[in-house]
Structure formats: structure tokens, C-alpha cells
Amino acid sequence: MITRRTLVKGGACALVGLGAVPRFLVRAADAAPARGRVLVAVFQRGAVDGLAMVPPHGDPGYYPTRPSIAIPRPARGDADRTIDLDEFFGLHPALAPLVPLWQARQLAVVHACGSPDPTRSHFDAQDYMESGTPGVKSTADGWLARAGAGRSASSPFRAVAIGSRLPRTLRGDAGAVAMASIDRFDVRAGADTGARKGFEELYAGGGRDLLHGTGRETFEAVRRLKSSGASRIVPANGAEYPRGRFGEAMRQIAQLIRADVGLEIAFADMEGWDTHVGQGAERGQLALRLAEFGDALAAFARDLGDRMSDVVVLTMSEFGRTVAENGNRGTDHGHATAMLVLGGGVQGGRVHGRWPGLAREQLFEGRDLAMTTDFRTLFSEVATRHLGVPAAAPLFPGWRPVAPLGIV
Amino acid sequence: VPRPSAAPAAPVTVEAGAQAPTTLPAMDDAAIAHLLSRATFGVRPGDVERVRALGAATWLEQQLDPRRLDDSAVEAALAPMTTLTMSIPALLREFPRPDQDLRDKIRNGEVTRAEVMAMYPPHKRPGRIVAELSAAKMIRAVHSDRQLEEVMVDFWFNHFNVYALKGEGRWYVTAYERDAIRPHALGRFRDLVRATARHPAMLFYLDNWLSTRADFTMPIGPHRGRKAGLNENYARELLELHTLGVDGGYTQQDVTEVARAFTGWTIDRPRVNGAYVYRPARHDRDAKVVLGHRFPAGGGESDGERVIDLVTRHPSTARFIAGKLVRRFVADDPPGALVERVAATFRATGGQTRAMLRTIFAAPEFWAPEARRAKIKKPFEFVASATRAVGGRVEGDGGFALARAVAEIGEPLYGAQPPTGHPDTAEAWVSTGALLARMNFALALTQGRYPGVRVDAGSAGGTALALGAPEFQRR
Numbered sequence: 001m002i003t004r005r006t007l008v009k010g011g012a013c014a015l016v017g018l019g020a021v022p023r024f025l026v027r028a029a030d031a032a033p034a035r036g037r038v039l040v041a042v043f044q045r046g047a048v049d050g051l052a053m054v055p056p057h058g059d060p061g062y063y064p065t066r067p068s069i070a071i072p073r074p075a076r077g078d079a080d081r082t083i084d085l086d087e088f089f090g091l092h093p094a095l096a097p098l099v100p101l102w103q104a105r106q107l108a109v110v111h112a113c114g115s116p117d118p119t120r121s122h123f124d125a126q127d128y129m130e131s132g133t134p135g136v137k138s139t140a141d142g143w144l145a146r147a148g149a150g151r152s153a154s155s156p157f158r159a160v161a162i163g164s165r166l167p168r169t170l171r172g173d174a175g176a177v178a179m180a181s182i183d184r185f186d187v188r189a190g191a192d193t194g195a196r197k198g199f200e201e202l203y204a205g206g207g208r209d210l211l212h213g214t215g216r217e218t219f220e221a222v223r224r225l226k227s228s229g230a231s232r233i234v235p236a237n238g239a240e241y242p243r244g245r246f247g248e249a250m251r252q253i254a255q256l257i258r259a260d261v262g263l264e265i266a267f268a269d270m271e272g273w274d275t276h277v278g279q280g281a282e283r284g285q286l287a288l289r290l291a292e293f294g295d296a297l298a299a300f301a302r303d304l305g306d307r308m309s310d311v312v313v314l315t316m317s318e319f320g321r322t323v324a325e326n327g328n329r330g331t332d333h334g335h336a337t338a339m340l341v342l343g344g345g346v347q348g349g350r351v352h353g354r355w356p357g358l359a360r361e362q363l364f365e366g367r368d369l370a371m372t373t374d375f376r377t378l379f380s381e382v383a384t385r386h387l388g389v390p391a392a393a394p395l396f397p398g399w400r401p402v403a404p405l406g407i408v
Numbered sequence: 409v410p411r412p413s414a415a416p417a418a419p420v421t422v423e424a425g426a427q428a429p430t431t432l433p434a435m436d437d438a439a440i441a442h443l444l445s446r447a448t449f450g451v452r453p454g455d456v457e458r459v460r461a462l463g464a465a466t467w468l469e470q471q472l473d474p475r476r477l478d479d480s481a482v483e484a485a486l487a488p489m490t491t492l493t494m495s496i497p498a499l500l501r502e503f504p505r506p507d508q509d510l511r512d513k514i515r516n517g518e519v520t521r522a523e524v525m526a527m528y529p530p531h532k533r534p535g536r537i538v539a540e541l542s543a544a545k546m547i548r549a550v551h552s553d554r555q556l557e558e559v560m561v562d563f564w565f566n567h568f569n570v571y572a573l574k575g576e577g578r579w580y581v582t583a584y585e586r587d588a589i590r591p592h593a594l595g596r597f598r599d600l601v602r603a604t605a606r607h608p609a610m611l612f613y614l615d616n617w618l619s620t621r622a623d624f625t626m627p628i629g630p631h632r633g634r635k636a637g638l639n640e641n642y643a644r645e646l647l648e649l650h651t652l653g654v655d656g657g658y659t660q661q662d663v664t665e666v667a668r669a670f671t672g673w674t675i676d677r678p679r680v681n682g683a684y685v686y687r688p689a690r691h692d693r694d695a696k697v698v699l700g701h702r703f704p705a706g707g708g709e710s711d712g713e714r715v716i717d718l719v720t721r722h723p724s725t726a727r728f729i730a731g732k733l734v735r736r737f738v739a740d741d742p743p744g745a746l747v748e749r750v751a752a753t754f755r756a757t758g759g760q761t762r763a764m765l766r767t768i769f770a771a772p773e774f775w776a777p778e779a780r781r782a783k784i785k786k787p788f789e790f791v792a793s794a795t796r797a798v799g800g801r802v803e804g805d806g807g808f809a810l811a812r813a814v815a816e817i818g819e820p821l822y823g824a825q826p827p828t829g830h831p832d833t834a835e836a837w838v839s840t841g842a843l844l845a846r847m848n849f850a851l852a853l854t855q856g857r858y859p860g861v862r863v864d865a866g867s868a869g870g871t872a873l874a875l876g877a878p879e880f881q882r883r
Contacts, residue, residue, distance in 0.1 A: 045826070120644065120663075121654050123828045164818035166839035178839035180816070185841065188848045190855050198873045199847050210838050211784070211878040218840040271825050276615045276641045327637020328618040333644070365660065 037310050038257055039387050040250075040266045040300075041144055041169070043130075044293070044317035046274035047122065050337030051323065051369065052286055053095070054109050054351070058088035061358025065324040069281050069331070080282045085109075089351045093282050094290035097298035101342060105349035106301070106308065108407050110378050112336045112356050114319055114371040118364075120333035122274070125318035129375060130169035132396045139397070141172025146395050147383045148174030148265050155262025156221040162249035162268045170267055177221050182231045182252050186222055196222075230259035239303035242295040246270040250300040257304060257311065264387065273317060277328040297342060309344030312386045312408060314379070320369050323358055335368035339378060341407055345386065352405045377402055430766040432465050433775055440464055442780050443769070445883040446737050447471060448555035450793025453864070468769060472594060472762050474554035482552045485803070489540040491582055496608065496682035499579045503534045505679075534579065538572045541582050542821040543807025546814070549792035550802050560593040560761060561585065562788065563736055568604040568650060569829035570613040572822035576678050577613060581822055584609035597729060597759030598720040601650060605642075605716060606684040608675045614642035614827065617674040619667060621692035636690075643667035645827045647719065653731075656724030662699055668692040669703065669711035726754035730764065732832075737768050739782045740833040746773040781882040784834035787817035789883065790846060794853055794875045799864035806860025813858070817845040838881075850875035 055071040056062050063070050071092055074084035082090035083099060089111065091098065101107040117134035119125050128134040132143030141149075148159045149172060159176035161167050170176035179185045189195035196219070203215025225231075233255045241247035249268035256263045272289050279286045297315075301308050320337030336356075341348075356362050356370035364370040376396045381404045383389040391401070433439070437456050443464060444451045459467045470477055486492055491499060506528050513519045530536065548558050565585055572581040588603035588610075604610045611617040619639035626634045643666035648654045672691035676683045686709040696703040696711065699718055703711055719725060730750035734742035750767050757763040768774055785793060791814045795802065802810065811821055818837065824830050831837075850872040852858060874880060 119654070120660070121648050122826060123648075124654055161839075164816070164839065164841050164845065165836055168835075171835050177841070179841035180818075180845070185844060187844065187851075189851055190857065192851055192855065192872060195847075195851055195872055199876050202873060202877045206878060210834060211843075211881055214838050214840055215843055215878060218843050221840055222844070276639055277618055326639055327620055327622070327624070327635070328615065328639050329634075330615075330639070332640050 036262070036264060037387055038263055038266065038312075039144075039147075039382060040253055040268070040311060040313040042297075042313060042315040043126075043167070043169075043267070043269040044273050044315060045122075045126065045269050045271045046317075047125075047319050047321055047333060048273040048317040048337055049275060049279065049286060049321040049331055050111065050317075050339075051320065052279070052281075053092050053290060054085075054111055054338040055082050055090050055092065056088060056111070056355065056358065057082045057084070057090050059355075059358045061323070061360075061362075065358070067325065068329045069279050069325045071282055086351060088355075092287065092290050094287045095294035097294050098340075098342075101298070101301055102349055106342060106344060106346055108341045108346050108348040109338055109351045110341065110353045110373055110405065110407065111338045111351055112353055112369055112371060113339045113373040113375055113378060114336035116371060116374055118335070120319065120335075122318060122333075127168060129316060129318050130167060132169075132376060132379065133398065136398070142167070142169035143379060143383075143395055144169040144265055144267065145172030145174040145176060146393065147387060147389050148176070156217055156224055157256060157261040157263050159265040160253070160256060160263060160267070162252055162266070167267055167269065170265070174265065175217055176265075176267075177217065179221075181248075182225065182255060185225055224261060228259040228261045230255045230261060233258050235299070235303045237302050237305050239299040240295075241299040241303075242292045244292050244296075246292060247296040247299065250296045251303070254300055254303045257307060275321070276326065276330040276332060279325070279330045297340075301342065306344075312341060312343035312346060312382055314382050315340040315342075316375065316379075322367050323363060323369055324367065335364040336371035337369070339375070341378070341382065343386075343408070345408055347407050352407055373405065374399075374402075377405060378407065381405055382408055430465060430468055430770045432468065432769065435460075435464050438780075439775065442775070443468070445781075445793075446774075446783075447559065447769070449549045449558065449789060450796040450883070452796045453799050468556075471554070471556035472765065474557040474594070477553045479552055479554050482548060485547055485551065486544050489544055491537045491540045492544055492586070494582070496580055496583050497680065499537055499582070500680060500682060503532065503537055503579070505534060537582055538578050538822055539808055539811070541572075541585065542811035543805075545788075545821055546792065546807040546810040547802050549788070550795045550800060550810075556765070557590075557593050560765075561590050563733075564589050564593055564600055566824070566829035566832075567732065568600065568610065569824050569827055570609045570822075571825045574613055574825075576682065577609060580607070580609035580612060580682060583607070592761075594762045594765070595760070597725075597754070597761065598716065601646075601716050601720050602713075604650070605646070605670075605712065606673065608678065608682045608684060610642070611673060611675050611684065612678065614645055615639045616642035616670055617678070619671050619673075620690040621668070621671050624690050627689070638664070638667050638671065638692075640664060640667040643670060646715075649827055651719040651728065652722055652724040653728035656722065656728060658699060661697075665696045665698045666715050668694075668696055669698060669707075669715045672709065673712055720759060723751075723755070726751040726759070729759070730754055733761075733764055734768060734773075735832055737765075738771075738774055738779050743773045746771050781879070783883050784837050784881055785883050786830065786832070786837060787814045787819035787842070787846075788821065790817065790881065791849060793883070794850060794880070795861065795863075797875065797880075798854065800853070801862040802860060803862065804860040806858060806862075809858040809860060813849050813852075817849065818842050843881075846881065847872070847876035 057073050072081040074082045074090055080093055083093055084090045098107055115128055115134045117128055130142050131139040133139040159170055159174040161170050161178045163178055164180040166176055166178040187196040200219045203212055206212040241251045253266045275286050316339050317337050319335055321331035321334040326332050353373040356372050376399050380395055380401055383395055384391045385408045440456045440459050441451055444455055552558050572578050584607050588607040592599040620636040622637050624636045626632050626636055640663050644663045647658045652658055672687050674685060674687055676685040688708055691708055693706055695705040698715055701718060730747045731742050734747050734750055750764050753764050753767045791810055814821055819830055854872045
């Protein structure tokens with residue numbers, strides 16, 4: 001079987017010879033889409049406060065540094081308090097819909113996870129987390145694209161980002177598709193019935209540049225999506241997605257999975273985590289965002305039902321926030337945060353990673369939660385063990401794998 | 409467009425004649441089209457011939473001195489959009505935020521939907537403000553003769569990005585573009601930093617209005633009695649995104665010191681007046697060290713001014729701004745030698761945008777074959793240029809329709825949530841979904857499906873295929 005990687009190594013000549021045939025078709029001309037493993041990566045853009053999402057209520061440093069925004073200590077029967085997980089960590093009460101998944105051991109937390117790079121720039125930190133190369137800006141492709149690149153596949157929907165822009169992490173050789181909406185992913189030609197064919201011919205010619213390559217993949221994706229019937233699939237098992245962009249994205253990812261279009265890597269993001277002012281505690285600004293976030297993840301798991309045994313949802317954010325609240329009942333840019341891993345094959349019901357502590361001398365640069373799990377440890381474990389990416393694949397250039405967390 | 413008397417116009421430095429006109433190479437029509445593709449929002453039928461007749465150098469000088477170009481037709485087209493010229497207090501008064509409990513009241517039957525519609529008709533809702541601003545941006549991009557100024561307004565707004573939908577932003581953003589960005593679009597960089605630093609839109613968006621010295625207790629307002637303190641959001645983005653650049657040579661300590669310098673720069677009654685005010689009681693009067701410069705104790709509002717002087721004169725800023733300009737006008741990967749020359753112009757002229765643009769347009773790198781069609785149009789540029797290419801006329805609600813189309817292709821106007829603004833490189837804009845959206849726009853435009861946008865069906869290249877083709881996505 002010809003993989004995309006061998007094709008790329010074959011160089012421009014091979015591609016010119018292939019003419020207008022979309023790359024993914026060449027990769028595996030006749031393999032039928034099968035029910036395979038799926039990784040759903042979720043980026044919380046703006047730096048989520050891991051200490052509010054998964055409060056370390058048992059740490060003596062937690063409550064004194066956050067007089068107005070700490071999530072109250074757990075108390076049985078009180079829904080407005082931290083939901084205790086293991087007598088040390090808890091979940092924000094807005095994430096209550098995720099508790100059944102925790103109890104079913106399908107939800108794990110990795111706390112104090114993040115990047116070894118000290119930057120507090122949203123832009124740089126997102127760039128590093130998406131490229132998978134902390135401190136190196138010149139990396140051309142994203143780590144999710146690399147996770148998809150070496151694999152053979154038969155589908156234009158092997159790697160999909162929900163949104164009108166392709167995120168940095170899927171740029172590269174995975175042939176990833178970006179779409180804002182399944183329902184509108186088509187040429188709406190009106191009276192101009194020849195338009196689709198005309199456009200297709202325009203993009204079929206030309207070189208292997210970004211525009212032509214993307215154009216060719218677009219038309220095959222349109223055809224395949226239409227024949228899959230994905231847009232007619234409605235949420236199952238009574239799943240109700242929250243209103244808003246993120247719930248809508250998760251709903252569409254579930255549609256693609258259930259339509260068996262050959263999805264292996266999906267990406268969605270959610271904004272609004274940059275809570276410098278009036279962050280709130282058990283209620284308030286951040287609680288509203290977490291409710292939308294948790295509701296969407298819970299609805300997704302419910303919608304997929306048994307299919308979750310093939311799926312891992314991995315959440316990430318570029319950094320965490322200051323341990324102490326700032327002058328405006330918010331938090332400024334910090335360092336490590338908490339990431340969630342959700343799925344049937346996850347070693348859930350546990351908070352993984354070493355807890356560095358919140359005492360002043362334990363903090364990163366005297367102010368932020370220290371990082372004890374490099375995000376690459378988590379990401380590579382999910383990619384290799386769940387997706388089956390060869391361990392030797394240079395997913396994270398310049399990084400030497402360490403002992404896995406045992407999370408999948 | 410007349411400016412409201414409520415918003416004092418910032419001083420504008422006009423230096424016409426201060427510098428010799430740019431020397432441009434001899435040009436064929438392809439070269440003229442290249443110049444137009446970068447200095448305007450796209451070539452209209454007949455544009456190349458008009459510039460050829462006038463002379464490209466003369467045309468460019470006109471563009472660099474836009475106040476001498478008559479733009480009354482566009483001003484007349486914008487006149488019905490009354491929010492464009494209103495002051496912030498007037499907008500706060502005329503477009504009050506709807507009753508927060510309205511949804512509950514409808515559910516409880518206290519009011520009917522029809523009553524709500526009567527109370528808050530669409531044209532009286534706050535959303536109208538950003539909608540008019542977006543429509544005006546489309547109309548100006550398509551029709552203004554001051555094309556280069558419009559290009560630079562877009563560039564600088566994006567550089568000093570604010571997100572219109574955060575909190576009070578929607579009442580502030582019109583004035584922000586009109587009073588803080590537009591007057592300085594071709595002027596001095598320092599004036600842009602000074603104007604944006606004090607503007608309520610920026611003070612609100614990056615939270616500086618709430619930043620105070622440690623242990624300050626709010627004396628009035630909804631947070632009365634609360635202890636406030638430092639917020640470093642604006643300070644960090646000022647250094648990282650507005651001036652020095654992330655590798656420009658500053659530390660976390662510098663961020664904190666800059667934040668201390670700007671304490672007290674706040675907003676007077678954000679929901680009533682929404683004007684900049686300096687409140688000395690909030691200011692941290694202790695000594696500071698910013699980028700190695702010692703600020704003695706006892707400073708006030710001038711601490712922030714001094715920071716602006718320091719960072720706008722910093723060599724990293726010259727390089728950072730030069731790099732961004734060259735990326736906009738020449739190539740995604742800006743040629744280093746040209747960036748250095750533009751940075752030198754920045755240093756020599758005190759950050760004159762007009763002068764930096766002259767350096768760029770005179771540069772061999774700008775005219776080099778590899779620079780031609782090297783840029784992918786942003787969705788905003790694509791929609792404007794397609795409309796111009798078909799000789800489109802935007803009337804009535806046409807601007808609203810075009811603004812919605814731009815958002816659908818991935819660039820919601822005034823809607824970039826992160827302080828980085830919208831990206832300016834190809835990879836960000838080329839994706840399957842976005843290409844489909846571009847083709848669909850080309851179809852809808854040429855089929856006359858956008859109300860208020862009239863197209864000349866007979867114009868050369870005015871077909872959906874031409875506008876959706878790979879070549880047309882480039883400039």
C-alpha cells in the first residue's frame with residue numbers, strides 16, 4: 001500500500017505523474033472505511049484555569065491564595081461546591097455531567113500538565129502546543145498532522161477540524177479537512193449547474209501548491225460527505241448538546257464518527273478561557289464556560305454510547321493561570337494546567353501525574369503551578385497506544401519519550 | 409464623514425512634501441496590477457488604465473496623502489449609518505443594553521415576544537453598532553478612493569486588535585477605529601500607541617481599566633469596598649504584540665513594571681460616559697524599573713507616557729513593525745534585508761508609516777517576480793476584491809451582506825477574540841471549508857444573490873469561475 005509519507009518522499013515527480021487524483025485516494029485506493037480508533041483533540045484557547053476546573057481542595061495552599069475565586073470545599077449534598085474525586089482533587093461543580101464518566105472510569109485527569117517552555121504568551125504557547133515543539137517556532141507542521149501523516153487511509157475525512165480555518169496542529173501532511181458545518185459543506189451553485197465541475201477542473205490542474213492541493217481534496221470530500229449521509233444523523237441515546245459553537249462542533253464530530261466516514265483524528269476548539277477579570281467561583285463567568293464545555297463532552301459520550309470504546313477525547317490548553325487571584329478577582333497567565341482524557345479505553349477514575357504542591361517555594365517562578373507532566377508525554381501516549389502511531393515516529397522532534405502515564 | 413465634537417480628534421502629523429516622492433521602476437500593466445493588488449483592495453475594471461494614464465508614482469503619492477482625495481461619494485453612502493459618527497456616551501444612551509431578565513420575563517409571560525420586538529426593534533439593539541461598522545468597512549473597501557488608507561486602517565486595527573463582543577466593546581469599537589486608528593493610519597506609530605493606550609476600547613479589552621496599585625480599595629461603583637490590584641494583561645500585550653514583539657528582549661519583571669506604570673489609566677463610568685480618565689488614587693507611585701530605565705517614585709500619569717516613549721523608540725519595535733508591514737505588503741516570509749531597511753526608516757523618521765510604505769514600494773524585493781501573487785487574500789480582501797473585480801456597487805444593506813460573507817469565510821470583522829488579531833499568512837486561510845466558502849461567495853455574488861450588491865454581469869472576468877479560481881485567491 002502506498003502511504004502518504006512514501007508519496008511525499010517520492011517527491012514532486014511522483015505527484016506530477018498522479019495529476020489530479022487526490023492524495024488520499026492514491027494512498028489507499030480501495031480500502032473500505034472501517035470502524036477504527038478515533039482521537040478527538042479539544043483545545044481550550046485562552047489558557048484554562050486548571051485550579052478551577054480540577055480544584056486541589058486538599059492542598060493547604062489553595063484556599064488562602066484565592067479568597068474570592070476558590071471553588072468551595074466539597075460537602076455532601078451541596079451541588080454548589082467542589083465535587084470530590086479522591087479526597088484531594090475535585091471537579092468544578094459545572095462539570096457535574098462528567099461525574100458518571102468518572103465513576104465509570106472513562107474519565108481521567110492529568111494535573112500539573114503543560115509545556116516546559118516558560119512563555120506566558122498565548123500565541124507562542126498555543127503555537128508550541130500545536131506544533132509539539134516547545135521553544136521552536138520554525139516547525140512547519142503540527143503534531144496531530146504528524147500523527148496522521150504516516151498512516152494509510154482511504155478517506156478524505158481521516159483528519160477533520162471543525163471550523164473555517166485549519167488549526168496549526170493539523171497543518172502538514174495529514175490532508176486534513178476544515179469545515180465550519182457539515183450541512184453547508186457543498187458547492188451551492190444555484191442556477192449555475194456546471195459550476196462545481198468547472199471549479200473542480202480549475203483546481204485539478206496546476207501544481208502541488210497549497211491552494212490546488214486543498215482544492216482537489218475539497219471536491220472529493222464534498223462527494224464523500226454527501227454519500228455518507230452524515231448530516232442526517234441525529235443525536236442518539238437522548239444526548240442533548242449545549243447551544244453554542246463548541247457543542248455544535250462536538251455534535252458534528254459525533255455525526256462523522258457514526259457515519260463511518262473513516263474519521264481518525266478530529267479537532268475542535270473553544271475560546272473564552274482568558275479570565276483576567278471577574279472569573280467567578282462556583283458560579284460566574286468561568287463556571288458558564290465550564291458548563292458549556294462539560295455539557296458538550298457529556299453529550300458527546302452519551303451520543304456515541306458503546307462507540308466510545310473506540311474513541312479518546314483529549315483536552316488541552318496552552319498554559320494555566322496564576323495560583324493567586326489578581327487584583328480583579330481573576331487570574332493572570334500562568335504555567336501548568338489540567339487536561340482531561342475521556343474514552344472507553346481510558347484508565348479513568350484517577351488523577352494522573354505528580355502533584356507539585358502550591359506552597360510558594362513549590363511554584364514555578366514563585367507564582368504559577370509547576371509542570372510535572374510534559375504535555376508531550378501525554379500526547380505521545382495517546383497517539384501511540386490509542387491511535388497506534390508507531391512509537392518511533394518523530395511525533396515530537398527533539399524530545400525523548402519518558403515512561404508513560406498508563407492512561408490509555 | 410464628519411467627526412463628532414464629543415470625541416476630540418487627536419493631533420495628526422501631516423508631512424506632505426517632507427519626503428521626496430517614491431521612485432518607482434518603469435512599469436508595464438502587470439506591474440501596475442501588482443502595485444494595485446497590494447496597495448488597494450483589488451483591481452476594478454479600468455483601474456490599470458487609469459493609473460497608467462496618471463502615472464504610478466503620482467497615483468501612489470495621492471494614496472499616501474488621502475485627505476486630498478475627494479471621497480464624498482463614499483461619505484454620502486455611509487451617511488444613513490448614524491452610529492458611525494456618534495460619540496460613546498450617545499451610543500450608550502441610544503442603544504441601551506436589553507433588560508438582562510428579558511428571557512425569564514418572556515418565559516413567565518410577563519411580556520410577550522411582540523412587546524419585546526416593539527421595545528427593542530433590531531435597529532435599536534446594540535448589535536446594530538458593530539453591524540453598521542462592519543458594513544461601512546465593506547463599503548469603504550469596495551468604493552473609497554482612499555484605498556491605501558483603508559488598507560492601513562485594517563492593518564493597524566488588526567495590529568491593535570480589540571474584540572467588539574467583549575463586554576462594553578460594542579459601544580466603544582466604532583469610536584476606537586474612528587478616533588484612535590484612522591487618524592494615524594498613515595502617520596506616526598507612536599501616535600497610534602498613545603491613542604490606543606488611552607482608548608476605552610483598549611482599556612476595556614485588555615483590562616487595564618481595572619488595574620490598580622496593590623491594596624487599593626474601590627471607593628465607588630458596583631465593586632465598592634473591594635480590594636483591587638495589578639492586572640498585567642495590557643502590559644504584556646503592549647510589549648509582545650503592539651511594540652517589541654515576543655522576542656524583543658523583555659522579561660516577566662518588565663511586564664509587571666509596565667503594568668504598575670499604567671495603573672490609574674482607566675475608564676470614567678463605562679456604561680454611561682465611557683471616556684478615558686486618569687485616577688491618581690489608583691496609581692502605584694513607587695519607583696519602577698522598565699527595560700533597565702529607572703522611574704523615580706512619585707510619578708503619575710506620566711509613568712505610562714514614559715513607557716510609551718521607551719517602547720516606541722526601542723529598536724526591537726522598529727524591527728517588529730517593519731517585519732509585519734513587509735509581511736502584509738510583500739511576502740509571508742518577509743525578506744530580511746528589506747525588513748532591515750524598513751526598520752531603518754522607522755528609526756530615522758520616528759516611526760512614520762508613510763515613510764516606511766515608501767521604502768517598501770521602492771524596494772526591488774517588492775517588485776521581484778517571486779513577490780508577484782505571493783500573498784493569499786484574507787477573506788475580507790477576497791470579498792472586497794471580488795466585488796471590485798465585477799464592478800460591484802454596494803448600496804443599502806449590501807454592506808451587511810458582504811460583511812456576513814466575510815465572516816462565513818472565516819474572518820468575522822471586529823470579531824477576532826485573541827489580542828493577536830487575524831493572521832496574515834496563507835496557511836491560516838487556505839482550507840477545504842474556506843475554499844468552498846469562497847467558491848460559494850463567487851457564485852452568489854455573480855448570480856446577484858446578495859441584496860444591495862449590484863454587479864456588472866458583462867464585466868471581463870466577472871464570472872463565478874474566475875472569482876473562485878486559485879489565481880484569484882492570490883494578490
